[in-house]
Amino acid sequence: MRRNLSIFIIIVLTFIFGLTSCTSIFARFYGIKKIKAVDETTIVRYSKKYNIPIADIYELDKAYYSYLFSLDTTKYKYQIKNHYQPLQALYYDSLGHLKSFQVNCYAGGFPNLKWNKNEIMTTFPPKQQAPTESIVSLETQLKYLKPISHTLKPSIVDYDYIVIVYWNIFMGRQSKRFIRFVQDNRKLETEKKVKIIYVNTDNIFMEQ
Numbered sequence: 649m650r651r652n653l654s655i656f657i658i659i660v661l662t663f664i665f666g667l668t669s670c671t672s673i674f675a676r677f678y679g680i681k682k683i684k685a686v687d688e689t690t691i692v693r694y695s696k697k698y699n700i701p702i703a704d705i706y707e708l709d710k711a712y713y714s715y716l717f718s719l720d721t722t723k724y725k726y727q728i729k730n731h732y733q734p735l736q737a738l739y740y741d742s743l744g745h746l747k748s749f750q751v752n753c754y755a756g757g758f759p760n761l762k763w764n765k766n767e768i769m770t771t772f773p774p775k776q777q778a779p780t781e782s783i784v785s786l787e788t789q790l791k792y793l794k795p796i797s798h799t800l801k802p803s804i805v806d807y808d809y810i811v812i813v814y815w816n817i818f819m820g821r822q823s824k825r826f827i828r829f830v831q832d833n834r835k836l837e838t839e840k841k842v843k844i845i846y847v848n849t850d851n852i853f854m855e856q
Contacts, residue, residue, distance in 0.1 A: 677758070677759050678758075678759060678760075678761075678820070678822060679759075679819075679820035679821040679822060680818060680819055680820055680822070681817065681818045681819075681820050682818065683818045683850065683853050683854050684817075684818070684850070684854065685850070685851055685854045686817060686848070686850045686851060688796050688797065690817070691705065691707070691796065691817075691848050691850075692705070692796070692798065694817050695846070695848075697824070698815070698823060698824045698827050699827065699828070699831070700815075700827060700846045701846075702796075702798040702799075703798060703799060703800040704799070704800075704802075704843075704844060704845055704846050705795075705796050705798065705799055705846050705848065706793040706794055706795055706796065706799060706845060706846065706847045706848070707793075707794045707796065707847065707848050707849075707851065708792060708793065708794070708814070708847050708848070708849045708852050709792040709793070709794050710851070710852055711792060712792035712852070713732065713852065715788070715792065716728050716731055716732060716784075719783060724783055726779075727779075727781050727783050728783075729753075730749070730751050730753070730778050730779075731783070731784055733751050733752050733753055733814075734752060734814065734816055734818075734819050734823075734849065734853065735751070735752040735761075735814060735815065735816075735819060735822060735823065735826050736749070736750065736751050736752070736812075736813070736814040737749075737750040737774075737811060737812070737813050737814075737826075737830050738750075738784075738789065738811065738812040739773040739774070739809060739810075739811050740786040740789075740809065740810045740811075740812070741808065741809060742805075742807065742808050742809070744785055744786035744787060745782075746780045746781070746782065746784075746785075746786075747773050747780065747809075748773035748774045748775070748776065748777070748780065749776075749777065749778040749779070749780050750763065750768075750774060750777050750778065750830075751777065751778040752819075752822070752826075753778075754777045754778045755777070760821070760822065760825060761822055761825070761826070763825070763826060763829040764829065765777075769829055769832070769833045770836075771836065772833055772834065772836040772837040772842075773809065773833075774833055786804070786810060786812075789812050790804070793845070793847060802843050802845075804843065806841065806843075807841045807842060807843040808840035808841050808842065809837070809840060809841070809842045809843070810842075810843050810845065811830065811834070811842065811843070811844045811845065812845050812847060813826075813827065813830055813844060813845065813846050813847060814847050814849050815827055815846060815847070815848060815849070816848060816849045816850045816853065817848075817850050818850060818853065827846070830844065831844070
């Protein structure tokens with residue numbers, strides 16, 4: 649299990665910052681594609697394939713990563729790494745506190761990521777996977793989200809939980825599976841109001 653997790657971390661980070669022929673082969677096993685710039689039409693097209701409501705789609709502003717790396721990289725090295733990953737789900741309560749944090753590099757698994765490892769997705773919000781912390785508040789998250797032309801901005805005060813989902817096209821089937829896990833998990837909550845916001849990050853990684 650630890651070996652699979654380590655392999656995936658190496659694959660994803662190496663893929664993002666520069667592929668070799670070897671890591672390209674491993675990436676294909678996970679269904680990871682070449683990073684490309686995408687326009688709104690492409691984002692909407694894949695959103696429909698991944699069952700994402702187009703009214704809830706945003707793009708991540710490139711200034712977000714500038715914010716992350718403006719933090720003390722010695723003190724917050726691992727926290728920054730977690731917030732830099734391609735696939736994330738951040739579960740904030742109505743007070744803006746991060747209650748659960750799901751990140752690809754903690755999932756493990758081959759040839760697909762195991763988001764429900766140790767049955768963490770059998771409750772809402774999910775059980776702890778990545779460590780929760782406070783370096784990125786809900787207010788900060790929302791500050792760096794750019795709506796597309798189809799987006800209907802929600803009033804977050806109307807919800808008990810806000811879930812921020814980072815997804816992209818280059819992660820291929822891993823993105824699609826991740827979104828399905830998040831949506832299935834949300835169905836477990838039948839009393840409280842939950843809003844899922846889907847944030848595409850393809851163009852951010854294209855910039856790196």
